Amino acid sequence: MKCKIPFVELPNSFPKSDVDVYRVLEEDGKYYIRLELDGKPMYLTFSANEIVLHSKELYEMVSREEIDDCSPLGILDEIFYIILYQLGTKRTQLFLEFDNLFDLITSGKIKDSKRIILLRKRILTNYSDSTVIYYVSRRLSKFLSAESIEDVKFNYERAELLVTRSGDLYNIYLTEVQNDLNEIIKKLTSISFIFMPITAIASIYAVDYTNVYNTLINWQSLIFLSPVLILTVLLVIYLRRIKWL
Template identity: 50%
Template sequence: MKCNLEVYPLPNDFPKDEVDVHRVIHNDDKYFIRIDFNNSPNYITIDNQKIVFHSEFLASLAKNAEECSVTEIMKEVIYGILYEFGSKRIELHKRIEDLFQRIAEGKITDTSNIISIHSSIITLYSDSSSLYYVVKKLSKFLDKEVEEDCLFAYDRAEILVTRESDLYNIYLTEIQNNLNIIIKKLTSISFIFLPITAIASIYAVSFVNLPSNFMTLNFVYFTIPLVLIGILLTIYLRKIGWL
Protein backbone atom coordinates (compact mmCIF):
# COMPACT_ATOMS: atom_id res chain seq x y z
CA MET A 1 0.00 0.00 0.00
CA LYS A 2 1.37 3.36 -1.01
CA CYS A 3 0.71 6.27 1.33
CA ASN A 4 0.60 9.87 0.26
CA LEU A 5 3.73 11.12 1.99
CA GLU A 6 4.40 14.69 1.03
CA VAL A 7 7.27 16.76 2.36
CA TYR A 8 6.59 20.23 3.69
CA PRO A 9 9.00 22.92 4.86
CA LEU A 10 9.14 23.66 8.56
CA PRO A 11 6.15 25.84 9.50
CA ASN A 12 6.62 29.04 11.44
CA ASP A 13 5.05 27.55 14.56
CA PHE A 14 7.46 24.59 14.63
CA PRO A 15 9.44 24.92 17.91
CA LYS A 16 12.76 24.13 16.26
CA ASP A 17 15.02 25.44 19.03
CA GLU A 18 13.26 23.36 21.67
CA VAL A 19 13.16 20.27 19.47
CA ASP A 20 16.88 20.60 18.76
CA VAL A 21 17.49 20.40 22.51
CA HIS A 22 14.86 17.87 23.62
CA ARG A 23 14.40 15.88 20.36
CA VAL A 24 10.68 15.35 21.08
CA ILE A 25 8.22 18.04 22.13
CA HIS A 26 4.63 17.09 22.98
CA ASN A 27 2.14 19.93 22.76
CA ASP A 28 -1.58 19.04 23.01
CA ASP A 29 -2.16 16.50 20.22
CA LYS A 30 1.02 17.41 18.38
CA TYR A 31 4.43 15.80 18.53
CA PHE A 32 7.39 17.70 17.12
CA ILE A 33 10.26 15.32 16.47
CA ARG A 34 13.89 15.51 15.42
CA ILE A 35 15.71 12.38 14.18
CA ASP A 36 19.44 12.62 13.47
CA PHE A 37 21.20 10.78 10.67
CA ASN A 38 24.86 11.39 9.84
CA ASN A 39 24.72 14.28 12.30
CA SER A 40 22.06 15.99 10.18
CA PRO A 41 18.68 16.86 11.71
CA ASN A 42 15.47 15.56 10.14
CA TYR A 43 12.11 16.76 11.39
CA ILE A 44 8.63 15.23 11.62
CA THR A 45 5.35 16.53 12.99
CA ILE A 46 2.63 14.16 14.23
CA ASP A 47 -0.64 16.07 14.28
CA ASN A 48 -3.90 14.32 15.23
CA GLN A 49 -2.80 10.89 14.02
CA LYS A 50 -1.33 12.34 10.85
CA ILE A 51 2.36 12.48 9.99
CA VAL A 52 3.85 15.50 8.29
CA PHE A 53 7.39 15.08 6.98
CA HIS A 54 9.85 17.95 6.82
CA SER A 55 12.63 15.73 5.47
CA GLU A 56 12.96 14.07 2.07
CA PHE A 57 15.20 11.42 3.60
CA LEU A 58 12.69 10.30 6.24
CA ALA A 59 9.83 10.38 3.75
CA SER A 60 11.80 8.11 1.41
CA LEU A 61 12.25 5.57 4.21
CA ALA A 62 8.50 5.43 4.82
CA LYS A 63 7.39 5.01 1.21
CA ASN A 64 6.97 1.22 1.53
CA ALA A 65 4.83 1.27 4.66
CA GLU A 66 2.16 -1.45 4.53
CA GLU A 67 -0.36 0.76 6.30
CA CYS A 68 -0.76 4.50 6.49
CA SER A 69 -1.22 4.71 10.24
CA VAL A 70 1.17 6.76 12.36
CA THR A 71 2.48 3.60 14.01
CA GLU A 72 3.25 1.76 10.77
CA ILE A 73 4.80 4.78 9.08
CA MET A 74 6.98 5.55 12.10
CA LYS A 75 8.06 1.91 12.34
CA GLU A 76 9.03 1.98 8.68
CA VAL A 77 11.09 5.12 9.29
CA ILE A 78 12.75 3.73 12.41
CA TYR A 79 13.62 0.37 10.86
CA GLY A 80 14.89 2.10 7.74
CA ILE A 81 17.30 4.10 9.89
CA LEU A 82 18.27 1.00 11.89
CA TYR A 83 19.14 -0.75 8.64
CA GLU A 84 21.38 2.17 7.67
CA PHE A 85 22.98 2.05 11.12
CA GLY A 86 23.63 -1.69 10.73
CA SER A 87 25.28 -1.19 7.34
CA LYS A 88 27.43 1.57 8.79
CA ARG A 89 28.48 -0.62 11.73
CA ILE A 90 29.58 -3.42 9.40
CA GLU A 91 31.65 -0.94 7.40
CA LEU A 92 33.25 0.51 10.54
CA HIS A 93 34.08 -2.94 11.93
CA LYS A 94 35.87 -3.76 8.67
CA ARG A 95 37.78 -0.48 8.79
CA ILE A 96 38.81 -1.12 12.40
CA GLU A 97 40.04 -4.64 11.58
CA ASP A 98 41.99 -3.25 8.64
CA LEU A 99 43.57 -0.59 10.85
CA PHE A 100 44.47 -3.18 13.50
CA GLN A 101 46.25 -5.20 10.81
CA ARG A 102 48.06 -2.20 9.33
CA ILE A 103 49.18 -0.98 12.75
CA ALA A 104 50.52 -4.45 13.57
CA GLU A 105 52.45 -4.40 10.27
CA GLY A 106 53.83 -0.92 11.00
CA LYS A 107 52.10 0.65 8.00
CA ILE A 108 50.31 3.40 9.95
CA THR A 109 52.62 6.37 10.52
CA ASP A 110 50.12 9.03 11.59
CA THR A 111 46.72 9.37 13.26
CA SER A 112 44.74 10.62 10.23
CA ASN A 113 43.09 7.23 9.63
CA ILE A 114 42.24 6.82 13.31
CA ILE A 115 40.84 10.36 13.51
CA SER A 116 38.68 9.68 10.45
CA ILE A 117 37.21 6.47 11.86
CA HIS A 118 36.80 8.15 15.27
CA SER A 119 34.64 10.84 13.67
CA SER A 120 32.45 8.24 11.92
CA ILE A 121 32.02 6.19 15.11
CA ILE A 122 31.12 9.19 17.25
CA THR A 123 28.57 10.28 14.64
CA LEU A 124 26.99 6.82 14.60
CA TYR A 125 27.00 6.66 18.40
CA SER A 126 25.36 10.09 18.67
CA ASP A 127 22.71 9.23 16.07
CA SER A 128 21.97 5.85 17.71
CA SER A 129 21.60 7.28 21.20
CA SER A 130 19.39 10.08 19.89
CA LEU A 131 17.15 7.62 18.02
CA TYR A 132 16.79 5.42 21.10
CA TYR A 133 15.74 8.45 23.15
CA VAL A 134 13.19 9.51 20.51
CA VAL A 135 11.65 6.03 20.36
CA LYS A 136 11.28 5.93 24.14
CA LYS A 137 9.47 9.27 23.98
CA LEU A 138 7.14 7.93 21.28
CA SER A 139 6.01 4.86 23.23
CA LYS A 140 2.42 5.92 22.52
CA PHE A 141 2.94 4.97 18.87
CA LEU A 142 5.77 2.42 18.98
CA ASP A 143 5.80 -0.90 20.81
CA LYS A 144 8.46 -2.37 23.10
CA GLU A 145 10.05 -4.39 20.31
CA VAL A 146 10.97 -1.25 18.38
CA GLU A 147 12.50 0.23 21.52
CA GLU A 148 14.54 -2.93 22.13
CA ASP A 149 15.81 -2.94 18.56
CA CYS A 150 16.91 0.68 18.96
CA LEU A 151 18.60 -0.20 22.24
CA PHE A 152 20.46 -2.99 20.46
CA ALA A 153 21.73 -0.51 17.84
CA TYR A 154 22.75 1.88 20.61
CA ASP A 155 24.67 -0.86 22.47
CA ARG A 156 26.45 -1.94 19.28
CA ALA A 157 27.50 1.65 18.62
CA GLU A 158 28.86 1.83 22.17
CA ILE A 159 30.96 -1.28 21.48
CA LEU A 160 32.44 0.49 18.45
CA VAL A 161 33.47 3.40 20.67
CA THR A 162 35.29 0.95 22.95
CA ARG A 163 37.01 -0.77 20.01
CA GLU A 164 38.10 2.59 18.64
CA SER A 165 39.66 3.43 22.02
CA ASP A 166 41.52 0.10 21.94
CA LEU A 167 42.69 0.92 18.43
CA TYR A 168 44.14 4.25 19.55
CA ASN A 169 45.85 2.62 22.55
CA ILE A 170 47.43 -0.02 20.30
CA TYR A 171 48.64 2.72 17.95
CA LEU A 172 50.23 4.63 20.85
CA THR A 173 51.86 1.42 22.10
CA GLU A 174 53.35 0.79 18.65
CA ILE A 175 54.64 4.37 18.53
CA GLN A 176 56.20 3.92 21.98
CA ASN A 177 57.83 0.67 20.88
CA ASN A 178 59.26 2.37 17.81
CA LEU A 179 60.61 5.20 19.94
CA ASN A 180 62.23 2.69 22.29
CA ILE A 181 63.96 1.04 19.33
CA ILE A 182 65.21 4.42 18.09
CA ILE A 183 66.52 5.30 21.56
CA LYS A 184 68.24 1.91 21.78
CA LYS A 185 69.87 2.46 18.40
CA LEU A 186 71.05 5.94 19.33
CA THR A 187 72.47 4.60 22.59
CA SER A 188 74.31 1.84 20.74
CA ILE A 189 75.67 4.25 18.16
CA SER A 190 76.96 6.51 20.93
CA PHE A 191 79.15 3.62 22.15
CA ILE A 192 81.12 3.86 18.91
CA PHE A 193 82.30 7.32 19.89
CA LEU A 194 83.39 6.30 23.39
CA PRO A 195 86.98 5.53 22.29
CA ILE A 196 87.31 8.93 20.65
CA THR A 197 85.76 10.60 23.69
CA ALA A 198 88.07 8.73 26.03
CA ILE A 199 91.17 9.70 24.09
CA ALA A 200 90.08 13.31 23.82
CA SER A 201 89.33 13.59 27.54
CA ILE A 202 92.64 12.04 28.58
CA TYR A 203 94.79 14.21 26.36
CA ALA A 204 92.79 17.33 27.03
CA VAL A 205 94.29 17.56 30.52
CA SER A 206 97.78 17.67 29.05
CA PHE A 207 97.13 19.64 25.92
CA VAL A 208 100.55 21.32 26.05
CA ASN A 209 102.35 17.97 25.90
CA LEU A 210 99.99 16.52 23.30
CA PRO A 211 102.54 16.23 20.42
CA SER A 212 105.05 14.38 22.59
CA ASN A 213 102.34 12.08 23.97
CA PHE A 214 101.52 10.89 20.48
CA MET A 215 105.09 9.68 20.07
CA THR A 216 105.06 7.39 23.11
CA LEU A 217 104.52 3.63 23.15
CA ASN A 218 101.85 4.01 25.84
CA PHE A 219 99.75 6.00 23.40
CA VAL A 220 99.80 3.06 20.98
CA TYR A 221 98.95 0.56 23.74
CA PHE A 222 96.04 2.70 24.89
CA THR A 223 94.67 3.75 21.52
CA ILE A 224 94.70 0.50 19.55
CA PRO A 225 92.27 -1.41 21.83
CA LEU A 226 89.86 1.51 21.82
CA VAL A 227 89.97 1.76 18.03
CA LEU A 228 89.44 -2.00 17.74
CA ILE A 229 86.44 -1.80 20.08
CA GLY A 230 84.98 0.99 17.95
CA ILE A 231 85.48 -1.04 14.76
CA LEU A 232 83.97 -4.18 16.30
CA LEU A 233 80.96 -2.22 17.59
CA THR A 234 80.44 -0.72 14.14
CA ILE A 235 80.57 -4.16 12.49
CA TYR A 236 78.19 -5.63 15.07
CA LEU A 237 75.64 -2.81 14.80
CA ARG A 238 75.68 -3.05 11.01
CA LYS A 239 75.15 -6.81 11.26
CA ILE A 240 72.01 -6.45 13.41
CA GLY A 241 70.70 -3.65 11.19
CA TRP A 242 71.08 -0.76 13.59
CA LEU A 243 73.43 1.16 11.31
Protein backbone atom coordinates in the same frame (compact mmCIF):
# COMPACT_ATOMS: atom_id res chain seq x y z
CA MET B 1 1.93 -1.54 -0.47
CA LYS B 2 2.79 2.08 -1.02
CA CYS B 3 1.37 4.40 1.60
CA LYS B 4 0.45 8.01 0.99
CA ILE B 5 2.53 9.85 3.52
CA PRO B 6 2.01 13.60 3.89
CA PHE B 7 5.05 15.80 3.40
CA VAL B 8 5.01 19.44 4.47
CA GLU B 9 7.96 21.79 4.65
CA LEU B 10 8.75 22.68 8.24
CA PRO B 11 5.88 25.00 9.24
CA ASN B 12 6.29 28.08 11.39
CA SER B 13 4.11 26.45 14.03
CA PHE B 14 6.68 23.67 14.50
CA PRO B 15 8.60 24.36 17.77
CA LYS B 16 11.97 23.75 16.12
CA SER B 17 14.18 25.43 18.73
CA ASP B 18 12.68 23.37 21.56
CA VAL B 19 12.71 20.13 19.55
CA ASP B 20 16.39 20.70 18.70
CA VAL B 21 17.07 20.65 22.43
CA TYR B 22 14.66 17.95 23.67
CA ARG B 23 14.35 15.85 20.46
CA VAL B 24 10.74 15.02 21.39
CA LEU B 25 8.10 17.53 22.44
CA GLU B 26 4.49 16.66 23.24
CA GLU B 27 1.62 19.15 23.06
CA ASP B 28 -2.05 18.12 23.27
CA GLY B 29 -1.40 14.57 22.11
CA LYS B 30 0.78 15.67 19.20
CA TYR B 31 4.48 14.80 19.18
CA TYR B 32 7.08 16.95 17.48
CA ILE B 33 10.11 14.79 16.77
CA ARG B 34 13.67 15.22 15.58
CA LEU B 35 15.66 12.20 14.39
CA GLU B 36 19.17 12.30 12.93
CA LEU B 37 21.08 10.54 10.18
CA ASP B 38 24.72 11.42 9.45
CA GLY B 39 24.27 14.27 11.91
CA LYS B 40 21.53 15.84 9.76
CA PRO B 41 18.20 16.56 11.46
CA MET B 42 14.97 15.00 10.19
CA TYR B 43 11.74 16.40 11.58
CA LEU B 44 8.27 14.88 11.75
CA THR B 45 4.99 15.40 13.53
CA PHE B 46 3.17 12.40 14.95
CA SER B 47 -0.15 11.76 16.64
CA ALA B 48 -2.40 8.74 17.01
CA ASN B 49 -4.38 9.91 13.95
CA GLU B 50 -1.75 11.39 11.66
CA ILE B 51 1.94 11.48 10.82
CA VAL B 52 3.51 14.26 8.75
CA LEU B 53 7.10 14.33 7.55
CA HIS B 54 9.03 17.60 7.34
CA SER B 55 12.30 16.21 5.96
CA LYS B 56 12.63 15.64 2.22
CA GLU B 57 15.33 13.01 2.69
CA LEU B 58 13.24 11.03 5.18
CA TYR B 59 10.16 11.35 2.97
CA GLU B 60 12.03 9.92 -0.03
CA MET B 61 13.37 6.99 1.99
CA VAL B 62 9.95 6.10 3.40
CA SER B 63 8.18 6.54 0.05
CA ARG B 64 10.37 3.87 -1.54
CA GLU B 65 9.36 1.24 1.01
CA GLU B 66 6.50 -1.25 0.85
CA ILE B 67 4.64 -0.77 4.14
CA ASP B 68 2.09 -3.34 5.31
CA ASP B 69 0.39 -1.06 7.81
CA CYS B 70 -0.33 2.47 6.57
CA SER B 71 -1.64 3.69 9.90
CA PRO B 72 0.39 6.38 11.73
CA LEU B 73 1.68 3.71 14.13
CA GLY B 74 2.70 1.41 11.27
CA ILE B 75 4.46 4.24 9.44
CA LEU B 76 6.24 5.30 12.64
CA ASP B 77 7.52 1.75 13.11
CA GLU B 78 8.70 1.69 9.50
CA ILE B 79 10.53 5.00 9.91
CA PHE B 80 12.46 3.55 12.84
CA TYR B 81 13.35 0.43 10.84
CA ILE B 82 14.56 2.51 7.90
CA ILE B 83 16.82 4.66 10.07
CA LEU B 84 18.10 1.63 12.01
CA TYR B 85 18.96 -0.08 8.72
CA GLN B 86 20.90 2.98 7.55
CA LEU B 87 22.73 3.24 10.87
CA GLY B 88 23.51 -0.49 10.87
CA THR B 89 24.89 -0.37 7.32
CA LYS B 90 27.14 2.57 8.14
CA ARG B 91 28.23 0.96 11.40
CA THR B 92 29.20 -2.27 9.62
CA GLN B 93 31.34 -0.26 7.21
CA LEU B 94 32.94 1.57 10.13
CA PHE B 95 33.80 -1.74 11.82
CA LEU B 96 35.52 -2.91 8.61
CA GLU B 97 37.47 0.35 8.34
CA PHE B 98 38.41 0.04 12.01
CA ASP B 99 39.82 -3.48 11.53
CA ASN B 100 41.75 -2.39 8.43
CA LEU B 101 43.18 0.66 10.19
CA PHE B 102 44.11 -1.47 13.20
CA ASP B 103 46.16 -3.79 10.97
CA LEU B 104 47.90 -0.83 9.31
CA ILE B 105 48.80 0.71 12.68
CA THR B 106 50.19 -2.50 14.17
CA SER B 107 52.25 -3.10 11.02
CA GLY B 108 53.74 0.41 11.27
CA LYS B 109 52.24 1.70 8.01
CA ILE B 110 50.36 4.62 9.58
CA LYS B 111 52.68 7.55 10.34
CA ASP B 112 50.14 10.21 11.33
CA SER B 113 46.79 10.37 13.10
CA LYS B 114 44.69 11.98 10.32
CA ARG B 115 42.92 8.77 9.27
CA ILE B 116 42.29 7.84 12.90
CA ILE B 117 40.77 11.26 13.64
CA LEU B 118 38.53 11.13 10.55
CA LEU B 119 37.34 7.62 11.36
CA ARG B 120 36.64 8.55 14.97
CA LYS B 121 34.57 11.57 13.85
CA ARG B 122 32.41 9.31 11.69
CA ILE B 123 32.07 6.82 14.53
CA LEU B 124 31.00 9.57 16.93
CA THR B 125 28.45 10.80 14.38
CA ASN B 126 27.01 7.29 14.13
CA TYR B 127 26.92 7.08 17.92
CA SER B 128 25.19 10.46 18.18
CA ASP B 129 22.53 9.38 15.66
CA SER B 130 22.04 6.11 17.56
CA THR B 131 21.73 7.97 20.85
CA VAL B 132 19.02 10.23 19.43
CA ILE B 133 16.88 7.40 18.06
CA TYR B 134 17.36 5.47 21.31
CA TYR B 135 16.11 8.41 23.37
CA VAL B 136 13.19 9.07 21.02
CA SER B 137 12.19 5.39 21.15
CA ARG B 138 12.08 5.59 24.94
CA ARG B 139 9.79 8.60 24.77
CA LEU B 140 7.54 6.95 22.17
CA SER B 141 7.73 3.43 23.58
CA LYS B 142 3.94 3.14 23.98
CA PHE B 143 3.52 3.64 20.22
CA LEU B 144 6.31 1.34 19.04
CA SER B 145 6.35 -2.44 18.83
CA ALA B 146 8.46 -4.41 21.30
CA GLU B 147 10.60 -5.64 18.40
CA SER B 148 11.36 -2.08 17.30
CA ILE B 149 12.40 -1.09 20.81
CA GLU B 150 14.72 -4.12 21.06
CA ASP B 151 16.27 -3.30 17.69
CA VAL B 152 16.88 0.30 18.78
CA LYS B 153 18.54 -0.91 21.98
CA PHE B 154 20.77 -3.34 20.06
CA ASN B 155 21.76 -0.58 17.63
CA TYR B 156 22.67 1.73 20.51
CA GLU B 157 24.80 -0.92 22.25
CA ARG B 158 26.72 -1.70 19.05
CA ALA B 159 27.36 1.99 18.41
CA GLU B 160 28.60 2.37 21.98
CA LEU B 161 30.95 -0.59 21.53
CA LEU B 162 32.37 0.96 18.36
CA VAL B 163 33.07 4.25 20.17
CA THR B 164 34.94 2.38 22.91
CA ARG B 165 37.03 0.47 20.38
CA SER B 166 37.86 3.64 18.45
CA GLY B 167 39.32 5.13 21.64
CA ASP B 168 41.50 2.03 22.01
CA LEU B 169 42.65 2.47 18.41
CA TYR B 170 44.08 5.91 19.17
CA ASN B 171 45.87 4.55 22.24
CA ILE B 172 47.40 1.77 20.14
CA TYR B 173 48.60 4.35 17.61
CA LEU B 174 50.27 6.41 20.36
CA THR B 175 51.92 3.26 21.70
CA GLU B 176 53.33 2.45 18.25
CA VAL B 177 54.65 6.01 17.89
CA GLN B 178 56.30 5.75 21.31
CA ASN B 179 57.88 2.42 20.34
CA ASP B 180 59.34 3.96 17.18
CA LEU B 181 60.73 6.84 19.24
CA ASN B 182 62.27 4.39 21.69
CA GLU B 183 64.03 2.61 18.82
CA ILE B 184 65.57 5.89 17.66
CA ILE B 185 66.73 6.74 21.19
CA LYS B 186 68.24 3.25 21.57
CA LYS B 187 70.30 3.65 18.40
CA LEU B 188 71.53 7.11 19.40
CA THR B 189 72.44 5.79 22.86
CA SER B 190 74.31 2.88 21.29
CA ILE B 191 76.39 5.20 19.11
CA SER B 192 77.30 7.33 22.14
CA PHE B 193 78.14 4.17 24.08
CA ILE B 194 80.55 2.97 21.38
CA PHE B 195 82.43 6.27 21.20
CA MET B 196 82.86 6.65 24.97
CA PRO B 197 86.19 4.70 25.16
CA ILE B 198 87.51 6.51 22.10
CA THR B 199 86.55 9.85 23.63
CA ALA B 200 88.39 8.94 26.83
CA ILE B 201 91.58 8.08 24.91
CA ALA B 202 91.28 11.23 22.83
CA SER B 203 91.15 13.25 26.04
CA ILE B 204 94.35 11.62 27.28
CA TYR B 205 96.18 12.22 24.03
CA ALA B 206 95.02 15.81 23.95
CA VAL B 207 97.83 16.60 26.38
CA ASP B 208 100.57 18.75 24.87
CA TYR B 209 103.62 16.63 24.02
CA THR B 210 107.08 17.80 22.97
CA ASN B 211 107.23 15.31 20.11
CA VAL B 212 103.78 14.04 19.13
CA TYR B 213 105.05 11.64 16.47
CA ASN B 214 107.47 9.82 18.73
CA THR B 215 104.97 9.79 21.56
CA LEU B 216 102.02 8.31 19.63
CA ILE B 217 103.70 6.12 17.02
CA ASN B 218 105.48 3.49 19.10
CA TRP B 219 104.80 0.04 20.51
CA GLN B 220 103.81 1.40 23.95
CA SER B 221 100.98 3.39 22.34
CA LEU B 222 99.79 0.32 20.43
CA ILE B 223 99.69 -1.66 23.65
CA PHE B 224 97.77 1.16 25.30
CA LEU B 225 95.27 1.49 22.44
CA SER B 226 94.68 -2.24 21.91
CA PRO B 227 92.29 -2.71 24.88
CA VAL B 228 90.31 0.31 23.73
CA LEU B 229 89.92 -1.07 20.21
CA ILE B 230 89.01 -4.51 21.54
CA LEU B 231 86.48 -2.98 23.93
CA THR B 232 84.90 -0.98 21.10
CA VAL B 233 84.52 -4.10 18.94
CA LEU B 234 83.03 -6.04 21.85
CA LEU B 235 80.55 -3.23 22.51
CA VAL B 236 79.43 -3.28 18.87
CA ILE B 237 78.96 -7.06 18.98
CA TYR B 238 77.04 -6.86 22.26
CA LEU B 239 74.73 -4.08 21.07
CA ARG B 240 73.95 -6.00 17.89
CA ARG B 241 73.14 -9.13 19.88
CA ILE B 242 70.60 -7.26 22.01
CA LYS B 243 69.30 -5.65 18.79
CA TRP B 244 70.13 -2.09 19.73
CA LEU B 245 72.02 -1.72 16.46
